[in-house]
Amino acid sequence: MNDDELGRYVGQSIERRVGSVTPRVDLEELLVRTQRRLSHQRRVLVAAVVAVLVIGGLAGYVVGHAGDADRAAVSAALDDGAPRFASPAPAFEPANVAAANAAIGQAFHSAFDGGVDPRQKAKAIQNGASIESLTQSARQNAIRFGYTAEQLAGTTISVLATRFIDSTHAIVQFSLTIPGHGEVLKDRVGYAVLVNGRWKVALRTECDLLSLNGLGVQCPPAPASPSG
Amino acid sequence: MAEAAKHDPSTSTNETEFLPSFVDLYHECLTPMVRLAWALTGSQVVAEDVVHDAFIRVHAHWSRIESPRAYLRQTVVNACRSASRRARRERTLANVALIDAAHLDADELFDALATLPYRQRAALVLQFYEGLPQSEIAQVLRCREGTVASLVHRGLAQLRRVIER
Numbered sequence: 001m002n003d004d005e006l007g008r009y010v011g012q013s014i015e016r017r018v019g020s021v022t023p024r025v026d027l028e029e030l031l032v033r034t035q036r037r038l039s040h041q042r043r044v045l046v047a048a049v050v051a052v053l054v055i056g057g058l059a060g061y062v063v064g065h066a067g068d069a070d071r072a073a074v075s076a077a078l079d080d081g082a083p084r085f086a087s088p089a090p091a092f093e094p095a096n097v098a099a100a101n102a103a104i105g106q107a108f109h110s111a112f113d114g115g116v117d118p119r120q121k122a123k124a125i126q127n128g129a130s131i132e133s134l135t136q137s138a139r140q141n142a143i144r145f146g147y148t149a150e151q152l153a154g155t156t157i158s159v160l161a162t163r164f165i166d167s168t169h170a171i172v173q174f175s176l177t178i179p180g181h182g183e184v185l186k187d188r189v190g191y192a193v194l195v196n197g198r199w200k201v202a203l204r205t206e207c208d209l210l211s212l213n214g215l216g217v218q219c220p221p222a223p224a225s226p227s228g
Numbered sequence: 229m230a231e232a233a234k235h236d237p238s239t240s241t242n243e244t245e246f247l248p249s250f251v252d253l254y255h256e257c258l259t260p261m262v263r264l265a266w267a268l269t270g271s272q273v274v275a276e277d278v279v280h281d282a283f284i285r286v287h288a289h290w291s292r293i294e295s296p297r298a299y300l301r302q303t304v305v306n307a308c309r310s311a312s313r314r315a316r317r318e319r320t321l322a323n324v325a326l327i328d329a330a331h332l333d334a335d336e337l338f339d340a341l342a343t344l345p346y347r348q349r350a351a352l353v354l355q356f357y358e359g360l361p362q363s364e365i366a367q368v369l370r371c372r373e374g375t376v377a378s379l380v381h382r383g384l385a386q387l388r389r390v391i392e393r
Binding site: 001006009010013015016017021025027030033141146 | 249250258259262263266272276279280283284288290338356381384
């Protein structure tokens with residue numbers, strides 16, 4: 001038996017054994033696992049960042065308190081007994097929480113609901129004009145992934161909860177549903193930011209979602225001071 | 229098999245003609261990729277897991293992939309290599325008994341493939357089952373064409389020794 005004959009025999013042997021297999025088609029499960037993998041990667045990243053912050057904080061605390069004894073002595077010497085100014089209480093919430101909640105919900109709907117005019121969408125996102133082309137690419141990518149234009153137009157967001165970090169920043173929990181695909185994002189966490197008196201979806205939240213189809217890396221950095 | 233491969237979308241080399249959606253790719257390539265992975269790992273269960281994971285990897289890199297089918301095949305072959313390493317550590321006496329068999333029929337030849345080193349096995353499967361040219365096998369296995377020819381030659385020689393025992 002020469003090499004060609006034996007090779008053909010090998011091919012036939014494989015075909016005979018595996019040719020009849022028909023694996024279970026479960027695209028939904030695959031997409032769920034894809035989302036789970038991305039969430040896992042994000043959790044690992046967040047955990048790493050938290051660990052770095054905690055370790056950095058502890059190190060800073062230790063270094064900062066090394067000179068406390070000296071500073072306490074100087075402070076006692078300078079103390080003239082006059083009452084100190086009371087520092088203002090931190091503002092953890094905007095003055096009108098209900099109005100802010102409604103405005104944040106409106107911003108998330110404008111940014112993520114299907115069928116919204118792209119210009120209106122961009123206005124609802126912090127620095128939105130800078131990523132208009134990326135959001136268009138994301139839409140085209142979604143179509144490549146198998147979503148139809150009609151399904152994307154029917155996308156709806158549900159804002160589940162809002163918690164204010166301070167008077168200009170809030171954490172927003174939301175879910176995203178695409179017709180025919182169900183709840184593609186569940187209980188996701190994003191951010192809202194007050195820009196020139198208007199609540200908008202934080203740029204980093206939009207970029208997080210763009211990164212789901214590989215576009216996040218091209219996102220511009222968030223502005224140091226609110227604008228856009 | 230080479231004839232069949234010409235009509236199999238998962239073995240198409242001209243990806244630029246038709247760029248599938250991810251869903252299309254999944255439906256087109258799931259079965260051929262599971263069959264390929266089964267041939268490479270010797271286990272249907274492992275093959276289905278490997279292919280599932282490969283699709284997840286493809287999905288994660290979708291926007292940067294120029295040739296989804298080729299990328300998927302490469303990912304499956306690489307993942308099968310890792311799975312085979314794990315399987316080698318868990319290898320039982322079953323293979324030893326198989327090598328001692330006096331005669332092997334076509335089905336047993338499939339089992340004999342599992343006794344080969346992974347790269348030899350992959351070269352044989354890709355050439356004689358997938359019907360890929362050696363230039364393409366070289367890309368998948370990340371080696372030179374001459375190395376592929378050598379892997380095929382040594383793999384067949386090893387199989388022949390198994391058969392002639």
